[in-house]
Amino acid sequence: MRHLTSRAVLAAVLALGVAGAAFAQDAVPPDEKPVDPxxxxxxxxxxxxxxxxxxxxxxxxxxxxxxxxxxxxxxxxxxxxxxxxxxxxxxxxxxxxxxxxxxxxxxxxxxxxxxxxxxxxxxxxxxxxxxxxxxxxxxxxxxxxxxxxxxxxxxxxxxxxxxxxxxxx
Amino acid sequence: MKLPVATALAWALITPLAITGASAAELQTGGKLLLTGGVSALEGGAGGGLATWGVIAGNETRDGIGGKVHATFIDVSDYTLRAYGGAVGFHDRVELSATRQDFDTGPTGAKLGLGKGFTFKQTILGAKLRVLGDAVYDQDRWLPQVAIGAQYKTNDQGDIVHAVGGQHDSGVDYYVAATKLLLNQSLVLSGAVRATKANQTGLLGFGGDKSDRYKAQFEGSAGVLLSKRLVVGGEYRSKPSNLGFAKEDDWMDLFAAYAINKTVSVTAAYVDLGDIATFRNQRGLYVSLQAGF
CATH class of the missing domain: 1.10.490.10 (Globins)
Structure with missing residues (x-):
């Protein structure tokens, strides 16, 4: 569990840092682009x-x-x-x-x-x-x-x- | 003290440009929603017709300049009144207006001993400053849009004005006007308090043998928005009665204002102007055509 959490945090940091993509939101609807959290x-x-x-x-x-x-x-x-x-x-x-x-x-x-x-x-x-x-x-x-x-x-x-x-x- | 309308209009047009100076090139035109600048009031500025409102003439927003010209005709039982002029709105904040009114006594002139077709002429120069609120956007507040203004009026028949007891052939009205669009109710309400000495708005001069003091008078309009182009409603305007020779009545009307497009609008009204210069129950038609930008 702890392992999973740290992986999720890492993924979030990467997502924010690299792509500027949303993370805090629910799943992005299929026809929409991700937004900043x-x-x-x-x-x-x-x-x-x-x-x-x-x-x-x-x-x-x-x-x-x-x-x-x-x-x-x-x-x-x-x-x-x-x-x-x-x-x-x-x-x-x-x-x-x-x-x-x-x-x-x-x-x-x-x-x-x-x-x-x-x-x-x-x-x-x-x-x-x-x-x-x-x-x-x-x-x-x-x-x-x-x-x-x-x-x-x-x-x-x-x-x-x-x-x-x-x-x- | 006569000021030609052309000069007055030039003054109204040039002054705001002079104020802006270098920023004039950035001024936008247009952008206001239909009818939210009101229509042309009888005295030249933005209003409902008989009443002056707290909105600024022209289609401009706060980023620009706008203007409007009007031709207005009133035909009541024993008189006609023609008015024409223009107003410039600057940044939806300042309004300068100039209007000429010809009060034609027609055949009544002979009965009054003035001669058939005797015509009183009045020039009105107005300045209005919006001081508070927004009539359209402030739908979550009770606060109306408030403007203060002054109208300098000069009448060209000083001798007759004095003969009937009038004390001055020119005068200045001062007013505070508050206007509110109530979108939730599809209503527009406006009220103004005017300090004035004017007899029949100045057509019969200023001050009189009975009184030569400023008196506070009320003018108001209430209208229903029937479509984005059409407003119908009524107006009331109280007036002083300073002249001994003839009592002066309050004015009222029932109006319809229609915006044909963003440039042209028409106001039609049934007006009751009461007694004017001893002739009773002056009722009839008011038609005003306006073009603006």
């Missing part, structure tokens, strides 16, 4: 969840939010205004974590496993204009999903304060 927490979602699931249902549940997150990312990575920001982004991971974040803040009972808003956007140089471009892409994705406008705004109400953490000062 961090402590997953729902606090990383940067907003308290809604108390009732009424709005979550207006988004057609987790399946709807998964489609919306995918639609948002697909639009943004080809959007001339902001596509450069996503040049090195792990697209499948971003779609998954965004769907989790939306699901969590709408009270859908999901756990958010992504990183916190400040560190994930650090050094990206995101501007208000970029942030708003993403909001517009999200509005378009929500419209395609058929989410009523009032419910759309209830998700935006949860996301809007994240501007303070996402946009570079």
């Amino acid at each position: 961090y402590v997953p927490s729902n606090a990383n979602a940067a907003a308290a969840p809604r108390a009732d699931a009424r709005v979550f249902e207006a988004f057609h549940g987790k399946a709807g939010l998964t489609r919306i997150a995918a639609g948002l990312v697909d639009r943004s990575i080809v959007d001339p205004r902001i596509k450069d920001i996503f040049a090195t982004t792990d697209v499948p991971r971003l779609k998954r974590t965004l769907a989790e974040q939306f699901c969590f803040v709408l009270g859908g009972g999901c756990d958010y496993t992504g990183r916190d808003m400040a560190s994930v956007h650090k050094d990206m140089g995101v501007t208000d204009k970029d942030f708003n471009a993403l909001v517009e892409n999200l509005q378009a994705a929500m419209a395609v999903e058929g989410v009523p406008f009032f419910a759309q705004n209830q998700l935006l109400a949860k996301l809007a304060p994240m501007q303070r953490k996402v946009v570079a000062r």
Whole structure:
């Protein structure tokens, strides 16, 4: 047992030192790239969840939010205004974590496993204009999903304060 | 004391550029979400229509510069009012505006002894500074976006203004405006307190035979967001009544503001301006067309 532990530590040190790969996380989903270690927490979602699931249902549940997150990312990575920001982004991971974040803040009972808003956007140089471009892409994705406008705004109400953490000062 | 609108607009355009100096080349344009800069208020700055708001005109974010021009037409029972002008927003922080208002008495002018088509003209130069909060992003706080501002107004009919009891043909309004988007409720709320001596917002001069002191007045708007392009709501604006010859009423309206795209928006409203210069129940249509960047 002791032998195994020391081997695991050695492997971790090698993995971190040589490849900079993740170790603390659960297994990396097959279509995603490894990430630097961090402590997953729902606090990383940067907003308290809604108390009732009424709005979550207006988004057609987790399946709807998964489609919306995918639609948002697909639009943004080809959007001339902001596509450069996503040049090195792990697209499948971003779609998954965004769907989790939306699901969590709408009270859908999901756990958010992504990183916190400040560190994930650090050094990206995101501007208000970029942030708003993403909001517009999200509005378009929500419209395609058929989410009523009032419910759309209830998700935006949860996301809007994240501007303070996402946009570079 | 007349200041041509062209000069005023040039002043409004040049001043922020002069302030920026070397950094002007880095200024972005655009980036604001649809309608989050409000529409053009009657007095030229960003607002709801009759009421001035705490938001800054133009589509710019804090990284840039924006602006808006407007043409506004009000047709009530016995008068018409035409207003046109522009506003420049700088870093979503400072707003400078210039507007010209023509208050046309039309056939009513003859009944008032002024002559048919007698027109009061007023030029309004406004400056607004955002001091606190963010109307859009601060959805987790009750704090609204707060701005302070001043409007210098000068009326070109000093003789008539004095003849009806007005004390001055120019004046300055000072205000504090607070505006909040409540995304969770799809509402926009705005309120402002204005210290003013203006009679009918200055169209009939400033101060009067009854009172020549600044009085605090309230103006507010409440609107429902029906889509990202459309807001409908109502406004209320209280006014002093300084002139002995005719009482002055508060104003109110029911409005719809529609953003055709990021450049062009239209406001249409039903306005009730109450009694104006002894003519009662001035109600009618308000239409404003705006173009901005």
